[in-house]
Amino acid sequence: MKLIIDTDPGTDDAVAILIALAYFSDEEILGITTVAGNVKVEIGTNNALRILEHADRNKIPVYEGEKAPLERKLLTAEWVHGTDGLNFVPFPSPSKEKRKKTQ
Template sequence: MKFIIDTDPGTDDAVAILIALAHFSDEEFLAITTVAGNVTVDIGTKNALRLLEHTNRNNIPVYKGEAKPLYRELTTAEWVHGSDGLNGVDFPNPSKNEESSDAVSYITNLLINSDEKITICVLGPMTNIGKVLSQDPKLSSNIEQIIFMGGGAGFGNTTPVAEFNFFVDPEAVNIVLNSGVKLIMMGLDVTHQAIATKTRLEDILETKTVTG
């Protein structure tokens, strides 16, 4: 499987990225694309680079994505993630910059030129993917699947019924959900079962790896 992570890190996304880095090689984990959501896209891009610096995986490229939703103003969540997006966690400053190409162009070219279908893991708002598919709907046939964190069954975390990622850019969500691509949803009701308990954190620390 070849995949990219589209993300707005964010403390929760940072954990997900670290787990992916621990389990997948550079041949599988092709790139990180960033998007505005939990924090601005500039802060999220720096955080992605900081995570790669921390884990000595700087060879994975980072592409900065959209700075605001498709048709509305940006809502962020610094009240959850802190002004730096990582609640003050002391990851090193990056020694490299993001790539010169933007995320939408990178994803588009990747889907056009790849010799196999690509899996896209969306951890934040769907703005980048929605823009790619709105510009060229036929690219959906080059996507193996989209695994995404968004939505929920029975409750929300931004309004009583709206989950944050879907709330930020519902128009992009509409494009992606109606694209015909295979979708695997990890909703709020699922993620609330993956709690970072003291025991679980101790197990991670005992691995004594750069991701732990």
């Protein structure tokens, strides 16, 4: 099975990503795409990279998506997930970068 994870990584999606990583290999997970939602897309992208690094799964590419919804104003849930989206769990900064959309 092949899997693409499309997410707005706050605390809930961080757990979901970790569960997916437990069941699927690097070859099965084609990539993670991030969008704005729980937090701004840049923060969510950074969170996806931090989660993968924490799980030692850096081969999985991360692609950053749209900065805002197409049809409405962006409403984040920082009051639930914290301004960093992960309620300040002390993950280190990622050592790898997101992929460009053309890669």
